[in-house]
Amino acid sequence: MAPWTTESPESLGTYFNKHPRYLLYKDLMTKALTTVDEAVRARIYWLIQFMSATDVPWIPLWANYQQAYLVAQKNVKGIVLDLTMEPHLELLYKG
Numbered sequence: 001m002a003p004w005t006t007e008s009p010e011s012l013g014t015y016f017n018k019h020p021r022y023l024l025y026k027d028l029m030t031k032a033l034t035t036v037d038e039a040v041r042a043r044i045y046w047l048i049q050f051m052s053a054t055d056v057p058w059i060p061l062w063a064n065y066q067q068a069y070l071v072a073q074k075n076v077k078g079i080v081l082d083l084t085m086e087p088h089l090e091l092l093y094k095g
Contacts, residue, residue, distance in 0.1 A: 001048060002029055019055060057092065 005016050006026045016022050025048065032044040057076045070087060072079055077095035080088045 001045065002033070005029055005048065005052070016056070021051065021055060025051070057094075 006022075006029045016025050019025070028044055028048050032041050032048070035041045035044065053073075057073055070079060070081065075094050076092060078088075078091040078093050080091050082088065
C-alpha cells in the first residue's frame with residue numbers, strides 16, 4: 001500500500017501527496033510499518049483501505065507488461081487503459 005499512498009514521489013504513482021488527509025495517511029502508514037502487534041497492524045491497514053475507497057476516485061492496484069487492474073468508485077467513468085497500461089486521466093469524469 002505504501003507506494004500508492006505515502007512512499008513514492010507523485011510522479012511515480014503516489015496519488016495522495018496533495019490530498020487534504022495526506023499527513024493522516026502518512027502517520028497511519030508509519031504506525032502500521034512500525035507496529036509489531038499483527039492485529040493492530042491489520043486494523044490500521046483496514047482503516048487506510050477504507051479511507052482510500054472514500055477519499056480518491058481511483059487507485060491503480062497492479063500493473064505489469066501483461067495485465068493491469070484499476071479500481072474506481074461507481075460514479076467514475078471514462079476509464080481507459082491503453083497498451084502501455086497507463087490510465088488516461090484526461091478522460092475521467094463523474095457520471
